[in-house]
Amino acid sequence: MTAAAAPRPDPRTRRNTELGLLILAVLLALGAYALVGLGKEERVPPGVVGYGVLLAGGYLLAHMVVRRFAPHADPLFLPTAGLLAGLGFAVVYRLDPDRAAAQASWLIFGLGLFIVTLIAIRDHRQLDAYTYTIGLLGVLLLLLPLAPGIGTEIRGARVWVKLGSLQFQPAEIAKVLIVVFAASYLSARRQLLAVATRRLGPIALPEPRHLGPILVAWGVSLAVLFFEKDLGSSLLFFGLVVVMLWVATARGAYLALGGLLFAAGALFAYRSFDHVQDRVAVWLGALDPQFIQDEGFQIAQSLFAMATGGIAGVGLGLGRPQDIPDAPTDFVFAAIGEELGLLGTMAVLMLFVILIARGIRTALARSDDFGRLLAVGLTTILALQTFVIVGGVTRLIPLTGVTLPFVSYGGSSLVANFVLLALLVRVSSVTSQEGR
Amino acid sequence: MERQIRILATGFLILFGLLGLNVNYIQVIAARDLANNPANKRLLIQEYDVQRGQILAADGRTVIATSEETTGALKYLRRYPGGRLYAHLSGYYSFVFGRSALEQSYNDELSGRAPEVALQTFVDEVLGRDRRGASLVLTIDPQLQQTAAAGLGDRPGAVAAINPQTGEVLALVSNPSFDPNVLSSHEGKSIRKAWNRLNADPDKPLLSAASEDFFPPGSTFKIVVAAAALENGITPDTTFPNPPELDLPQTTRTLENFGGDHCLGGASEVSLAQALQVSCNVVFAEVGLELGAEKLAEQARAFGFSGDIPFDKDLRFQEGNFPPAESFAQDLPGVAFSAIGQKDVRTNVLHLALIGGAIGNGGVMMQPKVVREVRDPTGRIVRRLQPQAFGEPLSPENAGALTQMMQAVVDSGTGTAAQISGISVAGKTGTAQNPGGDPHAWFVAFAPAEQPTVAVAVVVLNGGDLGSEATGGAVAAPIARTVMEEALIST
Numbered sequence: 001m002t003a004a005a006a007p008r009p010d011p012r013t014r015r016n017t018e019l020g021l022l023i024l025a026v027l028l029a030l031g032a033y034a035l036v037g038l039g040k041e042e043r044v045p046p047g048v049v050g051y052g053v054l055l056a057g058g059y060l061l062a063h064m065v066v067r068r069f070a071p072h073a074d075p076l077f078l079p080t081a082g083l084l085a086g087l088g089f090a091v092v093y094r095l096d097p098d099r100a101a102a103q104a105s106w107l108i109f110g111l112g113l114f115i116v117t118l119i120a121i122r123d124h125r126q127l128d129a130y131t132y133t134i135g136l137l138g139v140l141l142l143l144l145p146l147a148p149g150i151g152t153e154i155r156g157a158r159v160w161v162k163l164g165s166l167q168f169q170p171a172e173i174a175k176v177l178i179v180v181f182a183a184s185y186l187s188a189r190r191q192l193l194a195v196a197t198r199r200l201g202p203i204a205l206p207e208p209r210h211l212g213p214i215l216v217a218w219g220v221s222l223a224v225l226f227f228e229k230d231l232g233s234s235l236l237f238f239g240l241v242v243v244m245l246w247v248a249t250a251r252g253a254y255l256a257l258g259g260l261l262f263a264a265g266a267l268f269a270y271r272s273f274d275h276v277q278d279r280v281a282v283w284l285g286a287l288d289p290q291f292i293q294d295e296g297f298q299i300a301q302s303l304f305a306m307a308t309g310g311i312a313g314v315g316l317g318l319g320r321p322q323d324i325p326d327a328p329t330d331f332v333f334a335a336i337g338e339e340l341g342l343l344g345t346m347a348v349l350m351l352f353v354i355l356i357a358r359g360i361r362t363a364l365a366r367s368d369d370f371g372r373l374l375a376v377g378l379t380t381i382l383a384l385q386t387f388v389i390v391g392g393v394t395r396l397i398p399l400t401g402v403t404l405p406f407v408s409y410g411g412s413s414l415v416a417n418f419v420l421l422a423l424l425v426r427v428s429s430v431t432s433q434e435g436r
Numbered sequence: 437m438e439r440q441i442r443i444l445a446t447g448f449l450i451l452f453g454l455l456g457l458n459v460n461y462i463q464v465i466a467a468r469d470l471a472n473n474p475a476n477k478r479l480l481i482q483e484y485d486v487q488r489g490q491i492l493a494a495d496g497r498t499v500i501a502t503s504e505e506t507t508g509a510l511k512y513l514r515r516y517p518g519g520r521l522y523a524h525l526s527g528y529y530s531f532v533f534g535r536s537a538l539e540q541s542y543n544d545e546l547s548g549r550a551p552e553v554a555l556q557t558f559v560d561e562v563l564g565r566d567r568r569g570a571s572l573v574l575t576i577d578p579q580l581q582q583t584a585a586a587g588l589g590d591r592p593g594a595v596a597a598i599n600p601q602t603g604e605v606l607a608l609v610s611n612p613s614f615d616p617n618v619l620s621s622h623e624g625k626s627i628r629k630a631w632n633r634l635n636a637d638p639d640k641p642l643l644s645a646a647s648e649d650f651f652p653p654g655s656t657f658k659i660v661v662a663a664a665a666l667e668n669g670i671t672p673d674t675t676f677p678n679p680p681e682l683d684l685p686q687t688t689r690t691l692e693n694f695g696g697d698h699c700l701g702g703a704s705e706v707s708l709a710q711a712l713q714v715s716c717n718v719v720f721a722e723v724g725l726e727l728g729a730e731k732l733a734e735q736a737r738a739f740g741f742s743g744d745i746p747f748d749k750d751l752r753f754q755e756g757n758f759p760p761a762e763s764f765a766q767d768l769p770g771v772a773f774s775a776i777g778q779k780d781v782r783t784n785v786l787h788l789a790l791i792g793g794a795i796g797n798g799g800v801m802m803q804p805k806v807v808r809e810v811r812d813p814t815g816r817i818v819r820r821l822q823p824q825a826f827g828e829p830l831s832p833e834n835a836g837a838l839t840q841m842m843q844a845v846v847d848s849g850t851g852t853a854a855q856i857s858g859i860s861v862a863g864k865t866g867t868a869q870n871p872g873g874d875p876h877a878w879f880v881a882f883a884p885a886e887q888p889t890v891a892v893a894v895v896v897l898n899g900g901d902l903g904s905e906a907t908g909g910a911v912a913a914p915i916a917r918t919v920m921e922e923a924l925i926s927t
Binding site: 394 | 445455
């Protein structure tokens with residue numbers, strides 16, 4: 001924070017790199033938006049100037065805040081996420097112009113929370129003081145849709161909360177809080193949890209009483225699956241806890257146990273829920289004539305869209321990605337695949353790889369356990385969520401409905417991911433002197 | 437902890453590597469198969485954005501198929517102003533059941549994908565216009581097509597008229613037919629309903645009786661047997677014994693003449709020419725037995741039976757059938773019945789018209805063609821019909837001899853109903869026993885006999901309105917005559 005107070009920006013902070021990349025991201029996003037208009041209606045969309053000013057202004061403000069409050073932050077986080085969000089907006093506008101205004105508002109609101117987070121949390125270690133408050137809040141939010149009166153069931157999954165006219169998915173915010181909690185809890189207890197008293201072959205077994213955290217996580221994720229029927233959140237949540245436990249303790253036993261518990265949970269879910277069985281059946285036979293027009297329609301349309309796009313895509317605004325049910329939310333990746341082709345999908349994957357790589361780098365650069373685990377957790381949730389949804393729409397794994405971070409339509413997801421981004425930026429910005 | 441983070445990073449890299457590989461598989465390796473899945477409507481909608489080329493009759497004015505712009509998701513609607521009349525030629529263009537006939541075999545041209553129209557398509561693309569396909573001008577004479585259809589009326593059957601010198605198909609009519617407009621509409625429900633109804637119909641309206649199905653040809657097949665006889669040293673004047681009925685070898689069965697008559701008032705000997713003139717079954721069975729299955733099959737094959745006669749550009753064509761010689765090894769009665777066009781011998785009017793045409797054309801049989809010109813969207817002719825010979829099933833001398841024998845059929849034999857004043861007509865009648873019902877009435881003819889410009893074959897299935905007393909001469913020959921008259925006027 002010494003650099004921020006200096007009269008001239010320290011060239012080593014690479015803030016100008018960030019600014020340059022941000023300008024590039026804004027230009028690309030505006031270009032995509034203009035192309036959608038040209039492709040669909042053969043004219044540049046009338047809102048391009050207003051949207052350009054809004055986007056450039058929002059990103060510039062965020063950049064100024066980073067420059068002032070997190071001067072040593074990694075310069076790739078904000079532009080990479082900004083490009084994904086800008087591309088996502090263009091695609092949402094292309095798929096459903098009526099939702100574009102809402103998405104733009106959420107994008108601005110997300111940037112606002114990004115700014116607030118960076119200003120409010122000057123040092124991530126501030127969060128370490130509220131371990132249980134944050135943890136409890138996270139679990140409460142995760143289970144909030146079960147609360148009678150406010151929880152709403154939409155298409156079989158009870159993942160929404162409705163407060164007046166405001167409707168959101170608390171699991172999106174919950175996942176960030178749970179990462180903070182887990183990082184805080186585990187950094188305090190990693191030695192204890194790593195104590196091995198017995199060995200099973202090459203695996204050192206932790207003490208049975210230290211199995212509490214993993215069993216609690218298992219229970220909560222099963223509850224999410226059982227009562228909310230939210231396969232995606234359940235999977236993400238459990239995967240996150242197992243990965244963090246393993247990284248914190250260096251005990252492979254947690255991975256093995258996590259795998260066993262996952263297998264048991266999956267088998268249990270498969271046995272007890274028709275909808276889980278359907279998911280698997282559809283995954284295996286999406287293109288079979290018996291499914292292709294019904295249960296498998298969505299995934300089949302997703303594959304057709306991407307296949308029709310081929311290498312170069314059919315062009316923004318020129319395809320039929322709107323034929324895929326839920327294209328703006330869960331299936332936005334397939335919509336990109338149709339209109340921007342393999343070049344577009346690989347570019348999106350590369351952008352996520354950049355975010356993940358920078359997240360890992362941030363974790364490795366930290367020396368405090370909390371910061372390290374926080375960066376690992378945030379990166380893991382980003383990586384797992386991206387993998388789960390992209391793998392789902394490309395039929396690599398059975399489909400579980402989660403959003404593609406920064407890209408999908410949806411306020412809760414966009415806002416939560418900008419908060420996640422702000423925390424990564426925050427952790428990455430502590431100078432090496434401070435960190436060690 | 438650092439080691440775990442590095443392993444984790446490797447793990448993420450593997451996961452994203454899998455995603456990348458899978459995306460490459462979907463968008464590159466399997467892209468073609470996936471995109472062409474019938475449940476993918478995208479390519480279909482793209483296809484319907486093309487203003488498909490017209491299909492026109494030989495006059496260049498009569499529209500057989502055209503595309504009209506609509507406001508629906510599928511932009512262009514295919515219309516067939518001729519309805520049932522040209523249905524088996526044009527085929528249908530259905531987004532549920534695909535394409536058939538010319539719509540299918542000339543799809544590249546009609547949809548503007550053929551190399552000859554690539555330049556024009558490119559110009560359209562640059563100018564931002566909808567892609568336009570090439571149009572087809574057929575060899576079908578609309579007058580003749582009308583005349584042939586009117587001749588058949590409501591009766592099930594088929595008519596084919598060709599130019600024997602070029603193989604151009606001048607008329608091709610099949611009853612019952614179907615309305616391609618219904619199958620080519622943009623309403624899936626009514627398409628499916630019509631499709632189910634058409635497929636359940638025992639009269640098979642979707643199948644062209646003229647060229648895609650076949651039937652026992654009866655005595656019209658005697659021209660093939662006569663050709664075999666002439667090619668193997670028998671002359672028109674060679675005589676054969678004329679018993680009232682033929683005792684068949686290997687069986688107690690006998691072979692009778694039509695209606696149980698004794699040919700030529702019971703003359704003891706009958707020549708080959710006389711036998712053809714009065715369509716004498718007994719004598720033709722004797723000829724068949726004398727030649728043997730080998731030679732009959734050989735001659736049939738030379739005429740394209742059980743072979744592959746190319747029909748324009750991959751149009752569906754069911755050639756006639758003559759069983760292989762080996763199948764008659766233990767079946768001499770089968771040879772006798774095959775020689776009078778019964779048993780397993782089959783043909784249709786298009787094939788029969790080609791055979792008649794070959795006899796009239798000095799022994800050269802032409803390949804049938806229906807597309808005279810392909811024109812690009814500006815009207816420029818980019819491809820023109822090239823006549824192609826199928827083969828030479830008989831020598832010019834024998835063709836001439838057989839022509840004279842067939843002239844006698846029309847002048848003073850069973851085919852007098854096909855006479856046209858001032859013009860020599862050569863023909864042959866047929867009345868084929870049909871195990872499923874009343875006989876099929878056949879007639880094949882060409883005119884002018886000396887140098888024919890038209891060859892016609894007609895079949896009225898199940899005897900038409902004369903019931904079991906139908907004969908090819910009474911039912912089919914008059915239709916052939918009107919068609920030939922019309923054809924001779926217009927040329």
